[in-house]
Amino acid sequence: MNTKVYLKRKIAPRIANGHPWIFNNEVEKIEGDVQAGDIVDVYFHDQKFVGKGYINPQSQIVVRLLTRDKTDEINGDYFYKVIKECWEYRKQLGYTENCRLVFGEADSLPQLIIDKFNDYFVIQTLALGMDKWKPAIIDALNKIFTPKGIYERNDVPVRELEGLTQQKGFLSAPFDTNIVINENGLQFHVDIENGQKTGYFLDQQDNRRAIQHIVKGADVLGAFTYTGTFEIHAAYYGARSVLGLDISENAVKQANRNAALNNLQHIVKFETANAFDVLKQWGKDGRKYDVVMLDPPAFTKSRETIQKAITGYKEINLRGMKLVKPGGFLVTSSCTNLVNADMFMQTIEMAAKDVRRKIRQVTFQTQAADHPIIRGMDNTHYLKFLIVQVC
The missing domain is CATH 2.30.130.10 (PUA domain)
Incomplete structure (x- = not known):
């Protein structure tokens, strides 16, 4: 009972x-x-x-x-059934090779994240009640997919709020955690063990295709590049030159490896730099690019610091716009659900006003559809992706 x-x-x-x-x-x-x-x-x-x-x-x-169904028994079979439904949904949408297989609350499995990288799976159980079902979750994955490997990335502070320890490691026989995935006709190294979050940001995979027309023949600057996915897409889609900046030496090393993996190292280069400082200096120096791409980390994780985050987003977008040639494009993102779409758009508009530039929206998108959005659940609606022409 x-x-x-x-x-x-x-x-x-x-x-x-x-x-x-x-x-x-x-x-x-x-x-x-x-x-x-x-x-x-x-x-x-x-x-x-x-x-x-x-x-x-x-x-x-x-x-x-x-x-919400009284007849449901919560047991191993239940987890198998729900994870199988998650997989059927992704297949219907065409996300089969790499996808977020389970997106927590949006998939009726609160605080469970499962990312599928081809035949490898990375899981996060972020609440105690979900962590207890880890054996059932692993069992379901083995039955549905026969994976080559399963790894847990539970090295996240939020677990401590639930009385859980931070940990990471194999949930299957050990395997080489440096894998290669395919996305939009390109290949990328993914470091499952040490990469950010679960090793790779799948939520931008559709948005990376959205730049293909604006980057043709363009000189492109990317900031907060992480492992260089947007920049390598830009080179692949016909950019004349691409420079990517990230503060992490490790990320830059991986980004240059990704460029070489796709034989695009003659077009795209990555350098270690603090984007805030460099963009400010280059604005003063009068440097100009056809396309500037910004994909900063979440500037806030709590409601108390929203104002600080908005200031940060405004500042970085203002500096980015200063570097865009008249008629060029700014590609910009925000990945915190605490800054909603309206706030984000207002921030971009304020930045444009401050640099006395006119902007017009080319496209506004959210995260890829394998991260479904449920209205009324703010944490499922977190990514804002915007392309504007800067006149």
Whole structure:
């Protein structure tokens, strides 16, 4: 018999509207034993069934719902069924070789991330209740895919909020964690063990194709390049010259390796530099490019520092615009869900105003469709990708 969690009479309509998170200040009472990570049944104050989820009394989000169906039994078969559904969905959309197979809340598996890199899988279990099901998740992956390898990248601080340790390592027989993937006709080295997040940013794979017409014959500058995917796409799509900058020596080394892997090292070069400083200096020097591409990290992880993040985004885009020739293009992204699309657009407009340049939108996109967006779940709608012409 599952423990029962009853919600208060006055709670936000968020839960009734489908959001899976239940905060501890929304709980009226709990009937039965509570072991962190257990599956519990959740009810509204009037005894109506809400759903089943996992509980963690030491987390601010005390319950995360897995299902709204009373007949669902949460067991190994359940995880197999849901992960199989995730795979069918990706196949329908054409994401088969590399994809985010499971995108947490958007796939009804809160705090579970699984990235598929061809025959290799990288997983993150970011909450205690999901971490407990790791054996079932691995079992499901083995049954559905017969993978060459599975690796966990649970070296993320957010786990500590759940009382979990940070860790990473093999969840299958050991394998070489430096692999090569194909994307849009190009090849890229992926460092599963030491790369950022799960080793590679799959969420921009569609956006990288969006630059193909504007970069033809262009001199291109890219900042915050990480391992150089946008810049190498630009070279592949016919840019005359491409320079990529990143503060990480390791990332630059990998980016140059990626350029060589695609035989594009004569067009695209990468250098270690602090983009903030260099862009400022080059603006003063009067340097100009046909296309400037900016893909900075999230400048904030908390609501308290949103203003600081907006200042950062404005500053970097302002410096980027200064380097664009009249009639050229700025390609820019923001990957924090705390800065929403409206805020992001306003920031870009303010930057344009400050440098007295007119901009017009070419395209505005979100993350690739293998990272589905659920309205009302802000954390699923995080990436903003924008191309503007700078006149």
